[in-house]
Amino acid sequence: MTREELFGWCQTRFGARFGTGTSVRELHGRDESGHFPPALPDAVLWPETAQEIAELLPRCAGARCPVIPFGAGSSVEGQVLAVEGGIALDMTRMAAILDVSPGDMIAEVQAGVTREALNDHLRDTGLFFPVDPGANATLGGMASTRASGTTTIRYGTMRDAVLSVEAVLPDGSILRTGNRARKSAAGYDLTHLLVGSEGTLAVITALTLRLQPRPEISRSYQVSFPDIASAVTTVIEALQCGAQPTRIELMDTAQMAACLAESDLDLPIAPSLLIEIAGTDAAVTEEIAVLAEVARANGAVAEKPCDLPGEAAALWRMRHGAVHASRRSNPGCETLSTDLCVPISKLAEAIDRTRAWIDAAGLDAHICGHVGDGNFHAMFLCDPAQPGELQAATEIHDRMVALSLELGGTCSGEHGIGMGKKRYLRAEHPDTLPAMRAVKRALDPAGIMNPGKIFDL
């Protein structure tokens, strides 16, 4: 089948749900990565069932036509760019919440459901879906990139939240990789092979997700420190004591300055921990006391409980708006964001050395991170009129990745590899890349699934 014949079949089979117009192609030719030029698919298809995708994929394999699963387009490493053309599969019409079982604390959803839509739906159940990467991504997309975020320290990543997926392989087979039980030792863990595979092995069409009980109460507060190391040591010691914060986030001085410029909160411009503790009243009170004691012992210079109406919401709005606050602090800038994750005992060293490189190069960059996980992002803000800046930022990123690997860490804690970190993955996993490629060839012999992402064949 030629690609022309394939497209003819699609038009007949899917009618108006198959489009080749420029505007829909442009809407599916970019994500939020910023540092890649758009790469447009040749066509966009809005499937409504796994069966439709099962009809499509073998035909695409026959025509050697790439297929790029597309959720909310909120990936940040170019995961959805159609770098070899092909068909973007827009999953947003597969947005049904199929089942919620409060007793089992699980939900079954189609891949195009967003995390906010799921949480809206769960509002009256006493349960919620905890993984929160900031963007209102689709759950299929979040699984595909193994997303995590601010709540990982307590609730884990998408790896922990996904019990099972329904997926379509390039040969047209429809799989259900697991079931509704909380654990299983029945054969290879294909669920977690697909979670994080960035659409390069199969199209995830539905997911069984673990939900969490909504805590009775939650309290937030902010603590300022003289330096990054004191903040990180506070977190390490608190976790060793068994603290289970629901969020514990770090911002450096530059990030706090950018965020506070847009916030009504009256906080010091200093390295900060933003903390949320949730549970029963007694447990929260006790855990706040432990954290405060550890923070003071590590030289905390100021504490700000956010107990007045609206304060906690303002604190977390500030955190989730950090990327945009950074961009607005430097209008028109080009951005480059990093995603190192290191053992937490090495986090302060990684951040301090990164900051020294940034300052020595005279660049503007803001640092924030999921400190409990050892994961941090440096957002470089480069002046496009100074082309040397983006180059300098890239060189620092190279050094940061080398440092992370030296410290036992990874080039990507939560954003995935996409196109942006392929060369870093080669440095990080020269040993495992041949096995990854062997798995890819075994499941996608024609190489149609999201080509050009994670690694080159």
Add this chain to the structure above:
Amino acid sequence: MTREELFGWCQTRFGARFGTGTSVRELHGRDESGHFPPALPDAVLWPETAQEIAELLPRCAGARCPVIPFGAGSSVEGQVLAVEGGIALDMTRMAAILDVSPGDMIAEVQAGVTREALNDHLRDTGLFFPVDPGANATLGGMASTRASGTTTIRYGTMRDAVLSVEAVLPDGSILRTGNRARKSAAGYDLTHLLVGSEGTLAVITALTLRLQPRPEISRSYQVSFPDIASAVTTVIEALQCGAQPTRIELMDTAQMAACLAESDLDLPIAPSLLIEIAGTDAAVTEEIAVLAEVARANGAVAEKPCDLPGEAAALWRMRHGAVHASRRSNPGCETLSTDLCVPISKLAEAIDRTRAWIDAAGLDAHICGHVGDGNFHAMFLCDPAQPGELQAATEIHDRMVALSLELGGTCSGEHGIGMGKKRYLRAEHPDTLPAMRAVKRALDPAGIMNPGKIFDL
């Protein structure tokens, strides 16, 4: 290379660490499954480094000689039986604890370290390794079978505890699938492809494990119920309230009778929950109050706090001795153990129907389970003088598995597939077995790794 030439090479290369004597072969020809006849390897090798295994495996592939990784031999589904002969790789000389990083709460160990040896080593760190399947298995073996046990409800399974493995592929390449960071989104999750693969893809030689902070205090108690459903509903409601017990185990009346016959504890012979709560004093007190209230609302008929010296230890000794107590209750019996895991909302139905089938067939069987996970075991005790009994037990097991699949569950919650559940896996995952086989062929094209386990090629 012929197998004779291979064995000659092994003798030269490994000297006395390569044995073909009957006694060592017999020691490596059985596990704790009980219901399979021994199947002896042709030889046993005690490797000391991953490099040695990397030299061996390509030669075995060339000679089409099976390789069976062997830890403590405590698997229960025939995972280590050398059903096609070959070389058993006894991993117990690779038993070094390579590194413990208290700040990162991780440990790096060789695959032959047992969980008790690791916990002994951790005694002064304030940390411990939480996965507890009962047996003092090797950590490599526990990863290979994706083991779990009594603490899964709080700390998860081996899937959650393993951050990264070092493994040797049949082509002789040595991989490190992850790193020391707590999370990563860098490429395919080969760690979790190998965890649970039962030695059929690679030899796991080392592991990076997540540790947990040792709780300040823990308290145990036992609660009796009029029936299974009341006990299960208690657990469901407590978990929905956010309770985080470290253990919450169920025993039915028959299991309690067998266990109490060997225990000094004065407890009712009735469906029981055995509960351990751990954390700070205030948190434990609060959680016990919640659980007691929920239990009473569900008709709990008696509560027994185990606060006197030795009582908590006796309670958990009783739980961990359940299998042996059952066997001793029926000396000389043949046993068959099941391992269903269902959504917890279906657990009471699954247990009650199982009990009805057992009683209708006039069989003796004891039921206990990890109720918070929806996982339970029926231990059938069959009189070898009545050959119909084992057959009847097997028929009930078939019905139980069909019921589990109908209820959205699995045939194996934690014991793996091995040889014993291959036909159940075919029923459970007809859709994913082709993909599992494709992955197997991609990584082990000669089919040397632990043949005859999980599925037939």
